[in-house]
Each structure stands twice: as C-alpha cells, then as structure tokens.
Amino acid sequence: MSLVSQIRPAVVSLGLLTLLLGGAYPLASTALVGAIFPNQSAGSLIKQGDTIIGSRLIGQNFTQPQYLWGRLSATGPAPYNAGASSGSNLGVNNPALLDASKARLDALNVDSPVPVDLITASGSGLDPHISTAAAEIQIPRIAAARGLPEDRIRAAIAASTKGRTFGILGEARVNVLEVNLRLDGKVK
Amino acid sequence: MMFGITANSWLQLGLYMCALTALAVPLGAFMARVLSGERHFLSSVLDPVERLMFALCGVKPEAETNWKGYALGVISFWLAGFLLLFVLLMTQQWGPLNPQGIANLTPDLAFNTAVSFVTNTNWQSYAGETTMSYFSQMVGLTVQNFVSAAVGIAVMAALIRGLSRHSTDKVGNFWADMIRANLYILLPLSLIVTVALASQGVIQTFDANVTAKTLEGADQVIALGPVASQEAIKMLGTNGGGVFNTNSAHPFENPTPISNFIEMLSILIIPAALCFTFGKMVGDRKQGVAIFAAMTLVFVPFTVAAIGFEQWGNPHLVAAGADTAANMEGKETRFGITNSAIWAAATTAASNGSVNAMHDSFTPLGGMIPMLLMKFGEVIYGGAGSGLYGMLVFVILTVFIAGLMVGRTPEYLGKKIGAYEIKMASIAVLLPCAFVLIATALAVMTPLGQAGIYNPGAQGFSEVLYAVTSATNNNGSAFAGLGANTPFYNTLLGVCMLFGRFFVLLPVLAIAGSLAAKKTVPVSAGTLATHTPLFIGILIGVIVLVGVLTYAPALALGPVVEHILMIKG
Numbered sequence: 001m002s003l004v005s006q007i008r009p010a011v012v013s014l015g016l017l018t019l020l021l022g023g024a025y026p027l028a029s030t031a032l033v034g035a036i037f038p039n040q041s042a043g044s045l046i047k048q049g050d051t052i053i054g055s056r057l058i059g060q061n062f063t064q065p066q067y068l069w070g071r072l073s074a075t076g077p078a079p080y081n082a083g084a085s086s087g088s089n090l091g092v093n094n095p096a097l098l099d100a101s102k103a104r105l106d107a108l109n110v111d112s113p114v115p116v117d118l119i120t121a122s123g124s125g126l127d128p129h130i131s132t133a134a135a136e137i138q139i140p141r142i143a144a145a146r147g148l149p150e151d152r153i154r155a156a157i158a159a160s161t162k163g164r165t166f167g168i169l170g171e172a173r174v175n176v177l178e179v180n181l182r183l184d185g186k187v188k
Numbered sequence: 189m190m191f192g193i194t195a196n197s198w199l200q201l202g203l204y205m206c207a208l209t210a211l212a213v214p215l216g217a218f219m220a221r222v223l224s225g226e227r228h229f230l231s232s233v234l235d236p237v238e239r240l241m242f243a244l245c246g247v248k249p250e251a252e253t254n255w256k257g258y259a260l261g262v263i264s265f266w267l268a269g270f271l272l273l274f275v276l277l278m279t280q281q282w283g284p285l286n287p288q289g290i291a292n293l294t295p296d297l298a299f300n301t302a303v304s305f306v307t308n309t310n311w312q313s314y315a316g317e318t319t320m321s322y323f324s325q326m327v328g329l330t331v332q333n334f335v336s337a338a339v340g341i342a343v344m345a346a347l348i349r350g351l352s353r354h355s356t357d358k359v360g361n362f363w364a365d366m367i368r369a370n371l372y373i374l375l376p377l378s379l380i381v382t383v384a385l386a387s388q389g390v391i392q393t394f395d396a397n398v399t400a401k402t403l404e405g406a407d408q409v410i411a412l413g414p415v416a417s418q419e420a421i422k423m424l425g426t427n428g429g430g431v432f433n434t435n436s437a438h439p440f441e442n443p444t445p446i447s448n449f450i451e452m453l454s455i456l457i458i459p460a461a462l463c464f465t466f467g468k469m470v471g472d473r474k475q476g477v478a479i480f481a482a483m484t485l486v487f488v489p490f491t492v493a494a495i496g497f498e499q500w501g502n503p504h505l506v507a508a509g510a511d512t513a514a515n516m517e518g519k520e521t522r523f524g525i526t527n528s529a530i531w532a533a534a535t536t537a538a539s540n541g542s543v544n545a546m547h548d549s550f551t552p553l554g555g556m557i558p559m560l561l562m563k564f565g566e567v568i569y570g571g572a573g574s575g576l577y578g579m580l581v582f583v584i585l586t587v588f589i590a591g592l593m594v595g596r597t598p599e600y601l602g603k604k605i606g607a608y609e610i611k612m613a614s615i616a617v618l619l620p621c622a623f624v625l626i627a628t629a630l631a632v633m634t635p636l637g638q639a640g641i642y643n644p645g646a647q648g649f650s651e652v653l654y655a656v657t658s659a660t661n662n663n664g665s666a667f668a669g670l671g672a673n674t675p676f677y678n679t680l681l682g683v684c685m686l687f688g689r690f691f692v693l694l695p696v697l698a699i700a701g702s703l704a705a706k707k708t709v710p711v712s713a714g715t716l717a718t719h720t721p722l723f724i725g726i727l728i729g730v731i732v733l734v735g736v737l738t739y740a741p742a743l744a745l746g747p748v749v750e751h752i753l754m755i756k757g
Contacts, residue, residue, distance in 0.1 A: 006264035009245040009363045014268045014335075016241050017370060021334045021421075022327035025375065029417035030394065033386035041392040043412055043440065045400075052400045055410055057389055057439040060402045067403065071521065083397060083409035084318050085434040087518045087546035089669035091647035092502040092754050097517060097549075101508035112509030119510055120517040123437030123528075123545045129521035133511075168199055170445025171524035180403050 058082045059128040066145035070176040075125035088121040129173035156182040192496035197526040216464025222372045223345040249364035254357040255701025261362030273302040276328045286321035287396030300678035307689040308336035310429030310664040313673040317411035330418045337425030338369035340573030350700030352470045354708040359700045381420035388447035391440045392416040423454035426571040428541030428664040436544040455540045459569035462576045474719035482724045486568045491533040497554035498525045518546030536561040539571035541664025548667035552750035564735040566661045577696045581613045586727045602708035612695035619691045621738045627656040636676035642669030650746035660688035
C-alpha cells in the first residue's frame, strides 16, 4: 500500500462528502426550516411597513432617557454593531473594565449599588436582555422623560419579561427592544 | 447555597448530567452497530448511498488494512481536505454565495483556518461574519466540521478493534469507518439538532445582511447566514468554530435557554456515548461504564468550581457600584453565571471550543478551570473519537503504573501491555505537553508574540498560555483578547494544532496495530480489574497528576497571580 493508492479514495470521498455535507445538507436544512419556521430562520426581524426596525433577538443601543437601556456593548466602531459581534475581553483587573462601569453608572445617574448586569458588557455585544432588577431601577427615569405614571412603564416591562424556562433553565430576563417598542406604541 | 453554588445551579447541572447520561447510553449502542458494520434502522434508507459512495471511491469495506494502511488513509484524507479548504479560502471573493463581497483570506490566516478545521480544532483567528463568505462557511467549514470528527471516530474504532481482536494485523478500513460515521451518526443527528435550534430562533438563510432603522434613528447592520445547519455539527462534532465572531454568545447562534441546553448536550453527547460504544464493542460493558464514570467524576467537580468562582466573582465590580460581585462581564443575561460556567467546562472538557461567554473576562480561577480541562489532554469526554482514544492512552499508562505498584504484568482487556505500547502512550501524553510549554515560552519571549497580548499583567500571560494550550489540544476556544490574527500566531498555532493532532493520533494507531497482533490472555486471579472504583480512582489520579504537575508553574504565573492581584484590591 502506498500514498498513491490512497489518492482516489481521498479525492473522491472528499468530493462526494462535500456535495452531501456542504451542499445538500445546508440547502435541505434551509428549505426545511424555512418552511417550518419562516420568521425565525430569517432572523426574527421586526418590520414597520417595508422598513426593518430591528430583530427580536438582537439588542439595540439606547442612550436617550425615555428608553430602557440594555447591557454595555463592546462592539466597534459603535455599540450594538450586529455586523461585527464582539465582547470586551477585559480581564478582571483591567482598569478599562472599571472605567466602563463607572461611566455607565454616571450616565444612569442613580444611587449605587445597581444590578451588576447594567454596568458590565455582554459576551456578544448584542445581548437583547437585562435582568428584571436592572429594568426596575430605570423606571423613574423613563416615567419622568415620558411624563407617564410609573405603573405604565412597569406594565410594559412586565409584558416583555420571561422567567426561567420551565422555572429551571437560564435566567429571568427582560427584552429591552420589546419594552421600548411597547412604550413607543409600535408593539402591543 | 451548597459548595458555594445556588440550588438552581445544582438543579441545572443535575438536569444536564441526567439528560446527557440518558441520551448517551442508547446512542452509544447505536454507534457500536454502525462501527461494527451491522445493520440498523438507518440501513434501509442510506444503504444505497453508502454502496454508491464505496463504489465511486473504489473502496471495499470488508478489505481491512493494518495500522499503517489505516494511518495512510487518515493522512491522505487530511491532505486532500487541507488543500481544498486552503484553496477555497484563498479564492472566496470570486466564488458564489458572497453577498457581502468579502475578500480572500491572507495566506497565513488561510493556513491557520484550514489546519484548524481539518484537525477538528476550530480555533478562530478569523471573525466569522466579516471574514467568511456563506460559500466558505458551508462548503469549506461545515464539511470539515463533519469529516474531521468522523476521522476521530474512525481512529477510535481502530483502537477498539486492536483491543478486542487478537493475532491479526488488521485494524479496519479507514474509508468505510469514516464514511459510515458521517452518514449514520453525524448527519442524522445534525439534521435533528438543526431543526430544534431553528425552532428557537437560530437563523438559516442565504439572504444578504440587512440594515435596520433603530428606535433611536441609527442604522444597524444585522449579519445573517446559514447558521443552524453549521451550528448543529459545530456542537456535535466537537468543533466549535462559529459563524459569528462571538460564537454561541451571539443571539443568532444561541437565542434561548432551550437552545443553550440543546447545544450543551450536543457538545458532550457523542464523546460521552462513545464510552458505551466502547464497552459494547469490547464485549464488556462495565469497561465502558468505568471510563464514563472516570470522566464524569472529573467533570462535575470542575464544573461546580467554575460556577462557584464566577458566582463569587470580581470584588472590583462591587467597588465600581454593582450590587454583587457575580461576574457578568462577557456573559449574556439569558444564560447568566450558571450556564456560562457549565458551558465553559463542557466545551473545554470536550475538545469543542465553542463559547457562550467570553473566557478572557472570567475570574482568574474561573478561567483556570477551562484551561486545566484542556491541559488534561482533552480526555474528559474529549473530542469526537479523539477523547476516548486519548483516554484509553491514559488507561494503558494507568494499568502500567498500577502493575508496577503491585508487581503484576500489566494487562488491559486481556492484552499484555509491553514496552512498545508504553513508549507510544508516553509520546501521546508527553509531547503535546512539551509543545504547549515550548510554544508559550517562544511567544512570550519574542516581540511578535508579545504584540498580540491585550490585557496587562498576568492575564496577558494567561492569554498566550490559553491559546497555545487550546491549539495543541485541538480545542479551539480562546482568551479572545489575544490578537491572534497575525502571521506569527497564525503560523505558531497552526503548527501546534498539527502536532497536537498527529502526535496523538499516530501513536494511538500504532498501539492499535500492536495490540491487534497480540494474543488475548484469559482472565486469572492475578489480573487487575479495570472496572472497579479503585481503578477509576487511580486513573483519575494519573490524569490529574500529569496535568497539574506539568503545568503548575505556568498556572502559578498566570491565573494564580491574577487572582491574588484581584483579591488584594
């Protein structure tokens, strides 16, 4: 047996497996899940008329006082760049980590301590969620900016809150974009 | 709270381990049928495909070869795969399915990426959504996600045959094993996982990126792609290379706690199930259970520790105004501490290397857990096939050491373990350790290596140590602050991946050939039982001792120093 004798099976099997696993498999998957889950497979996009205004799964950058704010995002060149996901990769002792936390705390302009997820960056830079506690402390600011009673804001948050799946898996969370769409009257 | 982690953490970990075990047992039995060439419920559907592929390849599945012939098959298939992927990445801008008009890769990045996927490492020097066309993702990367895992399963099957046969030089037919592993194991499981993930919101589309008008009036580009089909095999084949830069932290790769649970199960399911495949194929189920038990007894305490360290967190965060030190930096809200830590342990126990949180931002000791699990040689479940064959190398070493202690001839499954097997086992265990230490030293001593470091101080050293450990052990995860897309790191880590793959795989095949040729000696009163709690304990001791003793000084310089700096304030 020599290397030469292995050329045919190597080349032919690679070619056939490429057709099957690199061609047929992803194409069939696309057709299949496109038929069963058309909305999910296309990115859970939210449209207003013909305009795409976001995705239910992808966070957006919120800095204005009338909106609920999400996690810090370390994507470049701007936060929440869903074309180039990135975490901060800052180590626990990196001064830049604490600088970012303190800058966020100043912008929030609330008494510390605050929920930790509100002053740390998410892994993807696109986290669509915050904890319920992180939403709660923003209610006074949003209510004041919108001239609405706090209960209205609280109700919008509650409507976009999910608990742990089956009460066990994952963590309770609030979908930030969904809350803001509700507050703007773009989603019921 | 118990052992520093919450009741819910215990519940989530317990549920995960129960589901893993419940699925691994039947899957293991099924894989044994496939690898033995027996008929099974998929035969009637896929038999014609299999026969056609064998005919076109000129392969007769019953024509088995000795271990050198088997190795020749592995190497020639590796070469063909490497060349195809390298050329594809170097020419993608002229290829189809490239709606973003992404450019060709640089030669060093193409080399690194091709080696990475062909060795089942899936180290990402590239950032998926900005570096890879859809065509490269599916025709290049997805294919190697399958076949590199299938090669691992095939080599493991050869080793099992070496242990279970006697007085022959034949260890199997590489082409038959590899093609069957793809057709009957990886492909059907991937289709199931693809649909399950898509139901949760993992995307699967060839549409170009879209631009959303955000509520605050900005333009937000949203990258898309054929993700679900690649995500499935990325997890199942212990691959780990994501369509997106942030891998399974990205909501389009991993949108919900359910998708996260499915993906975590997919990481360990095949390596765990192969333990039971092994037990069935050697005709002694207790041997498979013993190996599964040894893996689990290492995995669970390490996972609990990782959860505990992350929960205990970073005191600096409290100083900065947080209500708790729990380390949420680099973690997604929907997964929280628990699922980020379980994932980190699972992905590094297996040679998967996907991430759902940024390991560089873990606490120093929390980040040391994944590093240690890789340093054990990727044998705690380990890679698809490669985990079990790596573990069996440790078993052979353990039998030898235990034999020395009690003055018996070392035997495993009726095979006398001789000097040749021990030499090969030592190469497979010690050479990768040497590569890791030498390559780390090379990188931290040269300006080119230092240039990639992102975090200051001890964490910077850890970034390099982690990268080299990950590459050599074919894991693929990273302390991703390290700027690894440079000619220096692309080349260094590419070489590490190659050495790490073949300096384990080839000695393993040599052991398979040597064992197959031996007679099987009957069990006697003097035989050391290899399925008892005592043996499992010694096996764990050997694995942990080799790992810890080799790397203690390096770990002291990295994570331990960083931890002391953190608590000192």
